[in-house]
Amino acid sequence: MAGLALVSTFCPDRVGLVSGITGHLFDQGINLRDVTFAVMGSGAEFSAVCELPGGVSVEDLHASLAATPELAGAQIKVTPFDFDPNPGPLGLITHRVAVSGGDQPGLIARLSEVFGQFGANIVRLDAQTLPDREGGRYTIRFAVSIPAERAAACLATVANTAESLGLTSQAEAV
Structure with missing residues (x-):
């Protein structure tokens, strides 16, 4: 199985945010598993368990997300996902x-x-x-x-x- 990572972002809410993040992940060859998105006040939080293709590291993914225009000024965290991705x-x-x-x-x-x-x-x-x-x-x-x-x-x-x-x-x- 490909490596797994947890991607978490928090930034001001804006139109096109989910599309920008998920489109970027798709372009990187990343498959999404569990995903949540929520507007919280005037901010927005996106979290996803991602299957990383070979050759894409947690560090590479973090750097590429930080360069995504929709995530300008966002708090971005990408960490290895060490839990079973299949819910019990x-x-x-x-x-x-x-x-x-x-x-x-x-x-x-x-x-x-x-x-x-x-x-x-x-x-x-x-x-x-x-x-x-x-x-x-x-x-x-x-x-x-x-x-x-x-x-x-x-x-x-x-x-x-x-x-x-x-x-x-x-x-x-x-």
Whole structure:
């Protein structure tokens, strides 16, 4: 198998950022495995596990990304990826859960504890403050792997926890 690297960038958000990064990686002969992208405030974060073709080193990749116009002024980190690139059973998403309402300190911690109590693994997490007429709405989206025998109880506990905090929740099996 080709060498694996983790590419992480953080820079001001701009149109064409994902296209510029992924196009550059493609031009280098790099195959993408797991990829995430998120706008965070006025910044943007891109991370990917990359299969490096023979002859492309971590140092070479870092240098070429630093010269990419879309990444001007970006924080760029390229490191060897030493984990198995294939997700195990806990990396397979079984449910998507969204909780929304007013922002509250400790909200993500409290909800993530509920998942942990049921042996559920959080595979992806996205939280965002959204404007609305009341001055703001906080939305958290979880993609989780919940053991089948615990799914109903876990989702009911998440819904009850959300309701006790004055929040709404939605869940769907994938």
